[in-house]
Amino acid sequence: MQYQAPANDLSFLLFDVLGVDKLHELEKYADATPDLISAVIEEAGKLASEVIQPTNQIGDRQGCQYNPETHDVTTPDGFKEAYAKFVEGGWxxxxxxxxxGGQGLPHTLKFVVDEMMCSTNLSLGMYPGLTHGAISALHSHGSDELKNTYLEKLISGEWTGTMCLTEPQCGTDLGMIRTKATPNDDGSYAIEGTKIWITGGEHDLVDNIIHLVLAKLPGAPDTTKGISLFVVPKVLPDSGERNPAFCGGLEHKMGIKGSATCVMNFEGAKGWLVGEPNDGMRAMFTMMNEARLMVGMQGLGLAEMAYQESLGFARERLQSRSLSGPKNPDGPADPIIVHPDVRRMLMRQKVLNEGMRALALFTGQKLDLSVAHPDEAVRESSDDLVQLLTPVVKAFLTDEGYKNADTGLQVLGGSGFTTDWPLEQLVRDGRIARIYEGTNGIQAMDLVGRKLSIKGGQLVRTLFGELTGFLKDNPEAPHREQLKGAVKALESATMWIAQNAPKDPEQAGAAATPYLRLTALTVIAYLWSRMAGVAQAQLDTGEGNKPLLEGKLISARFYFEKILPEIEQLKQDIETGKDSMMDLDDDHWAA
Amino acid sequence: MQYQAPANDLSFLLFDVLGVDKLHELEKYADATPDLISAVIEEAGKLASEVIQPTNQIGDRQGCQYNPETHDVTTPDGFKEAYAKFVEGGWxxxxxxxxxGGQGLPHTLKFVVDEMMCSTNLSLGMYPGLTHGAISALHSHGSDELKNTYLEKLISGEWTGTMCLTEPQCGTDLGMIRTKATPNDDGSYAIEGTKIWITGGEHDLVDNIIHLVLAKLPGAPDTTKGISLFVVPKVLPDSGERNPAFCGGLEHKMGIKGSATCVMNFEGAKGWLVGEPNDGMRAMFTMMNEARLMVGMQGLGLAEMAYQESLGFARERLQSRSLSGPKNPDGPADPIIVHPDVRRMLMRQKVLNEGMRALALFTGQKLDLSVAHPDEAVRESSDDLVQLLTPVVKAFLTDEGYKNADTGLQVLGGSGFTTDWPLEQLVRDGRIARIYEGTNGIQAMDLVGRKLSIKGGQLVRTLFGELTGFLKDNPEAPHREQLKGAVKALESATMWIAQNAPKDPEQAGAAATPYLRLTALTVIAYLWSRMAGVAQAQLDTGEGNKPLLEGKLISARFYFEKILPEIEQLKQDIETGKDSMMDLDDDHWAA
Incomplete structure (x- = not known):
């Protein structure tokens, strides 16, 4: 089935609900006119369905191939050509x-494009995806010399980039890294060590790969405060010499087989310091935060493709009669979409996908406002929300995106389990998104352990300001009472954590995962209320896409009736505390 | 990691909580003494870890191979030898x-063994698993001649059996089958048609395969009332002639690659009627109900293996320090099991696995009582619960078993996503269990659409009798108030369905999935209260396995605090009805 970009939903969200089209009133985004936004949606959608999607299945079947003699990695058939078109289009x-040489358009549009790429080939999308993080790190923290050397070719897509963080003994706990950086005489450093799970560490899409590598300077402390960031090109830009940064092998994985996940051996490779010595974690977080938002879009992208596939199947597959009488009396049976339990699955996919898209684009808009708005107060409050919601977008969109892909598979029944249909690949590909760039448990800890305490709780206060402001300003907001209940539950849980975590940090750890979900469900409830309000207003005046608007009203109802009520369980989970998790002794586990 | 059968938990459940050891007081199960039960647990556990488990990974890597010239199927290396040992042991x-030639032991013990086989090689376990269903169908519905011809060799494992139901145009809706049975002169029938997704339809473990095939007699009605069941051997037992029932190919699947999932072409193959003409659905349900319970054990089995793997990993992997101070001060970091969010994942696995095991064995015990108890009232009430709980066991254990395997993968982080660890295979293998033998949505419809109305609601009244009887008799039962709340929620939801479904069957369809979960969570709450009660009593008197008993008390608390509260959401989902699912028009879905 050919992918159809969700262009109408995107227009509704960007123009009618969020007002992203207003970004062009800001100097920085003057080019981002409504026409340009529409053109981006249309062109990206075309590229995704015509160029990217056809590479997806073969990427999974062939995978990447490693040559142990040359240390080269070959990507699956068609990846090179598709990547070239992606570059050619300026994406x-x-x-x-x-x-x-960039186009300087709003980040929100990047989110839109990311979703489409991830719907159609997650593995392929990761090569430019990681490059993007390298660009940001260099742009924010690199010297002018480094920027002049690398940025143009990374931005044009002529080169790609990587993030080299993980080592065999450490993933989450980067204080434990062992890769060493020893100063050379010429101001560069000799990088020595092994990195694992390096996406795009080696491949044949481009001639040069620019690694951003965390390593330790001589005598640096054995904590995250002793880590520095280095740029280590595969080929030295001045001399054209091959730098000894070699791929030592590929991981064999459940999914994303078209993405080269490399072991990278740095054998005294030449690198240059990015930013200050021992300040690598700061630059790492520049890449990481951006990567987290992109990974969130991966979850959504896969879920959207799964929804389209399962919707198409449910409309075609004839099996049993509707419980309210035949709907396809001339056929041997009715299409399974008539059955309530099948609709339950499709509705959950639709409603959560649209809600997650709203959450992502809302966050994207705040990101753009945080860098481009002339009013400092707006920049700051927008940045508060971006910081707070980054782990929420990453974890919730990958967890629920995965679940939606899995639900799509279920709609297909036995067919979904076979490789004749794309669902099982979507599920396998999506599984990693809940793990990399910080597992979803780490996202939850970031939210509860870090973000809640930044600036004395300012971030979450900004969120509550947004939510309660909306409730106050919109006494007729659809589903207002349930939204109010959700905000209250989130306030209660936040208070509980504020009271209990300071004296016992394990209480924060125990609360983290349900608190992240509670936050996500509440913010999405707010966005569903906004969407329903706009839909109702447009229906009242007769403007807009009537089927889309009517669908929004029913979807909002489904969200508030069937999905949001999970919040009470989450609140209770948080407020019953850590004991039933922490009381188990070593000898209890497998007694 | 070598599998360890959960022998202590099984003994606690079978002997101390459920009293399955008392079955030997019944004439039919006089052999099932406590010593024999213990021996079965021990020997099956050994077989599973020593003989079955070593075949699991290779089964996935090699898969089954089909030879299009000979129509033969070759199973992966080691399957034949392992199956032979399984047969040799009399399993x-x-x-x-x-x-x-059977051993006539309680079905509960079969459940115990099923779990262990599924923990260690689901694919291999399916060959004898399907055979078992064929035995039951023949035993319950076949003529003496058929029984004499087939049963002994099926029971000894010299032959295996299949269930041939699905065709390309029909899975759930068996009224649509097209396979024809035309009478031959000798009292047999010529079977013609194509069946798909036939587990073990062709393989090399044994010399003969006995297919049980649904087909239509000439002039039979085009509904499920026109279906008959036939036994169709691969090799005719009298003449040794090859029957034209050929494998036409294998499905390519996400998982269970060691299980031969065959397209079967019946090209005028000789078959014999089992039971009455046009009464095939009844015999089919004999196989199906049994298969559903077995599939439930598959979900649990995989979840148990995943738990063991992730527990082992969490104890070994060193990463970050405990939030309450170093627990492994001499090492570079603490094992990740110290982190609350990791414990949350492990606890969910432990508590649900133990709860699901209790539910399955409770149902097994009722199955045994329903056939062996001298008192007809006990037989009937036991059968009520078996009928009611069969779809619950199938759907809940496969849904939550899958989720637990997936959670186990998450505990391993990036390692879990690689094929170096067994978790990703457990997840892929487990995915099918939510689909075959009736998707979990179909199970829910069976529960709500059929089981609730049998005998005017008698089945669910029997369940409420069991639950409220326990509450009445045990004023001090652990977590009694929460259990009472769950029973009330289930009563309320049951009443809601009873009031709304008769006038609008789509309300039953819409309520089905949350109602099944609500039933499962409530019955498991009842069993956790019982388990905690027994554990507390044993701790008070100083008998029993102290770490296990202490673990049970904490686990029960986790269940009631962190898992059971989902019931309120389920109740609300049910009682808000079908509208937000059914109101969407065709043009709303992808507007």
């Missing part, structure tokens, strides 16, 4: 800085 | 009827 430069 | 005969 690698979309929101990149103008001064290095 | 195929465990609960089979004595008069045909």
């Amino acid at each position: 690698t430069a979309l929101d990149a800085p103008l001064e290095y | 195929t005969a465990l609960d089979a009827p004595l008069e045909y």
Whole structure:
């Protein structure tokens, strides 16, 4: 089935609900006119369905191939050509800085494009995806010399980039890294060590790969405060010499087989310091935060493709009669979409996908406002929400996106389990998104352990300001009472954590995962109320896409009736505390 | 990691909580003494870890191979030898009827063994698993001649059996089958048609395969009332002639790659009627109900293996320090089991696995009582619960078993996503269990659409009798108030369905999935209260396995605090009805 970009839903969200089209009133985003936004949606959608999607299945079947003699990695058939078209269309430069050849468009549009790429080939999308993080790190923290050397070619897509963090003995706990950086005489450093799970560490899409590598300077402390960031090119840009940064092998994985997941051996490779010594974690977080938002879009992208596939199947597959009488009396049976339990699955996919898209684009808009709005107070409050919601977008969109892909598989029944249909690949590909760039448990800890305490709780206060402001300003907001209940539950849980975590940090750890879900469900409830309000208003005046608007009203109802009520369980989970998790002794586990 | 059968938990459940050891007081199960039960647990556990488990990974890597010239199927290396040992140990005969060479032991013990086989190689376990269903169908519905011809060799494991139901155009809706049975002169029938997704339809473990095939007699009505069941051997037992029932190919699947999932072409193959003409659905349900319970054990079995793997990993993997101070001060970091969010995942696995095991064995015990108890009232009430709980066991254990395997993968982080660890295979293998033998949505419809109305609601009244009887008799039962709340929620939801479904069957369809979950969570709450009660009593008197008993008390608390509260959401989901699912028009879905 050919992918159809969700163009109408995107227009509704960007223009009618969020007002992202207003970004062009800001100087920085003057180019982002409504026409341009519409053109981006249309062109990206075409590229995704015509160029990217056809590479997806073969990517899974062939996988990447490693040559142990040359240390080269070959990507699956068609990846090179599809990547070339992606580059040719300027998509690698979309929101990149103008001064290095980027187009300087809003990040929100990058989110839109990310979703489409991930719907159609997650593995392929990761090569430019990681490059984007490298661009941001270099742009924010690199010297002018480094920027001049690398940014233009990374932005044009002529080169790609990587993030080299993980080592065999450490993933989450980066204080434990062992890769060493020893100063050379010429101001560069000799990088020595082994990194694992390096996406795009080696491949044949481009001629040069720019690694951003965390390593330790001599005598640096054995904590995250002793980590520095280095840029280590595969080929030295000045001399054209091959730098000894070699791929030592590929991981064999459940999914994303078209993405080269490399062991990388740095054998005294030449690197240059990015930012200050021992300040690598800061630059790492520049890449990481951006990568987290992109990974969230991966979850959503896969879920959207799964929804389209399962919807198409449910409309075609004839099996049994409707409980309210035949709907296809001339056929041997009715299409399974008539059955309530099948509709339950499809509705859950539709409603959560649309809600997650709203959450992501809301966050994208705040990201753009945080860098481009002239009013400092707006920049700050927008940044508060971006910081708070980044782990929420990453974890919730990958968890629920995965679940939606899995639900799509279930709609297909036995067919979904076979490789004749794309669902099982979507599920396998989506599984990693809940793990990399920080597992979803780590996202939850970031939210509860870090973000709640930044600036004395300012981030979550900004969120409550947004939510309660909306409730106050919209006494007629659809589903207002349930939304109010959700905000109250979130306030109660936040208070509980504020009271209990300071004296016992394990209480924060125990609360983290349900608190992240509670936050996500509440913010999405707010966005569903906004969407339903806009839909109702447009229906009242007769403007807009009537089927879409009517669908929004029913979907909002489904969300508030069948999905949001989970919040009470989450609140109770948080407020019953850590004991039933922490009381088990070693000898209790498998007694 | 070598599998460890959960022997202590099984003994606690079978002997101390459920009293399955008392079955030997019944004439039919006089052999099932406590010593014998313990021996079965021990020997099956050994077989599983020593013989079955070593075949699991290779089964996935190699898969089954089909030869299009000969129509033969080759199973992965080691399957033949492992199956031979399974047969040699008499495991195929465990609960089979004595008069045909079976051991006639309680079905509950079969459940115990099923779990272990599924923990260690789900694919391999399916060959004897399907055979078991064929034995039951023949035993219950076949003529003496058929029984004499087939049962002994099926029970001994010398032959295996299949269930041939699905066709390309029909899975759930068996009224649509097209396979034809035309009478031959000799009292047999010529079977013609194509069946798909036939587990073990062709393989090399044994010399003969006995297919049980649904087909239509000439002039039979085009509904499920026009279906008859036939036994169609691969090799005719009298003449040794090859029957034209050929494998036409294998499905390519996400998982259970060691299980041969065959397209079967019946090209005028000789078959014999089982039971009455046009009464095939009844015999089919004999196989199906049994298969559903077995599939439930598959979900649990995989979840148990995943738990063991992730527990082992969490104890070994060093990463970050405990939030309450170093627990492994001499190492570079603490094992991740110290982190609350990791414990949350492990606890969910432990508590649900133990709860699901209790539910399955409770149902097994009722199954045994329903056939063996001298008092008709006990037989009937036991049968009520078996009928009611069969779809619950199938759907809940496969849904939550899958989720637990998936949670186990998450505990391993990136390692879990690689094929170096067994978790990703457990997840892929487990995915099918939510689909075959009736998707979990169909199970829910069976519960709500059929089981609730049998005998005017008698089945669910029997369940409420069991639950409220326990509450009445045990004023001090652990977590009594929460259990009472769950029973009330289930009563309320049951009443809601009873009031709304008769005038609008789609309300039953809409309520089905949450109602099944609500039933499962409530019955498991009842069983956790019982388990905690027994554990507390034993701790008070100082008998029993102290770490296990202490673990039970904490686990029960986790269940009531963190898992059971989902019931309120389920109740609300049911009682808000079908509208937000059914109101969407065709043009709303992808507007």
